[in-house]
Amino acid sequence: MASELHETIFMAKQERHKNLFLNYRNLNIFPVELLKDEGLQFLERLYMKRNSLTSLPENLAQKLPNLIELYLHSNNIVIIPEAIGNLAKLQSLDLSDNALQVVCPEIGRLRSLRHLRLANNRLKFLPPEIGDLRELETLDVSMNMLSTLPERLHQCLSLQCLTADRNGLRCLPRQLCQLHSLNELSMAANCLASLPLDLGRSRELQFVFVDNNIHLKGLPSYLYNKVIGCSGCGSSMQVLDAKLLSVSLGDVSIPLPAEVKAIGSEAELVLPLEELAMRSLYSSFSLLLRKPDFLPPMALPRSLLELLYCPLGHCHRCSQAMFTIVYPKLFPLRETALAGVHGRTTVSFVAYCCSGQCMRTFDLQS
Template sequence: MNTDIWKIIAIAKQEKHQYLYLNYKNLRKFPHELLKDDGLHHLEHLYMKMNLLTTLPENLGQRLPNLIELYLHSNNIEFIPEAIASLIKLQSLDLSNNALVILCPEIGQLKSLRHLRLANNRLKFLPAEIGELRGLQTLDVSANCLTALPESLHLCISMQYLAADQNHLKDLPRQLCLLPNLKELSVMSNNLKCLPQDLGQYPELQCVYVDNNSQLYGLPSYLYHKVTGHRGCGSSIQDEEVKLSFTQGQVTITLPDEIQGIGTENDPVPTLQEIVMRAIYSFFRISEKGLDLLSPISLPRNLYKLLFYPLGHCHHCSKPMFTIVYPKCYPLMETPMAVLHNRKTKVSFVAYCCSIECLQLFDLLS
């Protein structure tokens, strides 16, 4: 450790600094003096940007028990030790621009965490335990290698800002629609084919950015009149793996995998399976114990899961839908956003209804 760093740490110990800046110091490992004895128990904010660190020390939580903010932007950190859980007061963790391949499940034990930034790493998945971060407000996992987001994210009930740009996402979990405080969602430059039908149902979500998703032709009508970025969506590229879609006008909309059928005027009655699902849902919702009373073996696994998290709600009457929808497109040119995206995208807003009657009564422009 060079003399300059030693002096900085020594002064911080002597004067009981709450902030310590060790940015741009060419550090390959945490300075020994930083973890020696109890001299830095008072430290709350540690900044170590643009160094050469490859991991975090196991005793970090023991030596810096009052750490609130840990800023490690632009290092070479490949993994986070399980001991990260000992930073029980940590509120902000920035590991952007590192070499992370795996995020350890122990991250879920940081109950005080408010801001987690993991952009520009090599993450292929996020642990389900991330849903245990009930106080998390900001999550940025942009520029990684993610093919999916964990369904447990909907348990992060304090989430306000979620960014997952530049990954390999093909869809988003329906459960994201349940985040009551989500204000901004950014999933630009992915492989999205469709969006959850209820996305935008909560008024708190005002900004959704899905730009540069070339196979995305449909936006839920709940996003109408909200700030929606969709430049570069709906290009002429077609995916041969599209399982279920419907065409209206010149636009072909891909539907979520859970949808098993599309209702039409020639087939106005939902399937028996759909009617039964709606009846079960309504009955158990009004019972004292709710859906928890159901046994997992009472229905096929995929249907049992749908009962807890319907694939959407009717845009007219708000009734839940499970396996069938009645969709209708509203061309982008009819919306206030048309001028901004004229001839730059092929996207329509889509209303999803539970019946022909609701579809005929619903009008996006009214």
């Protein structure tokens, strides 16, 4: 077996192969033949699926500097060396089905990376530096132990497909709504009780899968008429937290996202001064706010400054930005086109409006 491996690598060096397949080789360590002398300077794709590797060499980038794709699916890798950040040309990295407990921050230096797959590991968190991967199009972190996703993920402006099924996610950062290239979002089998108010506002987002989140009883109505997987959502369990905000219609009670600080009543005609001030600031500086180095011409507390850059949501009726108050309106699923598709009515849509007037006049069909 060793002689066969040696011959394969020798031929790859002699014939300057760009692709090297070392799948199913029962490898326990990274082959030293790949790292001898100048290494394989011309190699672009390395496949090492279903071996028993536990680590990667520190000089990987030095010996294989032109790697574009690295497939390490189904090994026993526990840690990624910091030196992986030196693979400047790497576009695809697959570390699914390993034993990873930590992803090093240096992964954020892979500025050419387009596809990152970390499914079925033991990750409890992701480094914020993932947000530095501006070219990233696919991120799969399903079947891990994640309870949150990094807020800086919204800086991955090229992200098209985000999969985080079978984790322990209780909420999603509302900043994900700023991913205007996102086409598919899959968060099945988590612990979600609500979704960000603006989720689905982008026209690019067409596929949302939140199946088997038993505490999830409501979906933002921006998701109306999109392709939605929601079977197994909702339950007959009573919400025990008396402080949890909710909106009710008959026997249906929908918990509202924790990011909503206050709920306006239908009879309320005057908005809080804080909300009026924030809306006025946002309206005046909405274009400038898109610049990362822009600061409003007045001092604001950090919490309000963060809201100014990323509002809680936008009115489903008139698109007005909302910061501290919303007016929720509930639409049971049986009133929508999806009722016939799923044959169920436990999951409803919730519209979030900026005023009582918008709430009264908003309808899903409009």
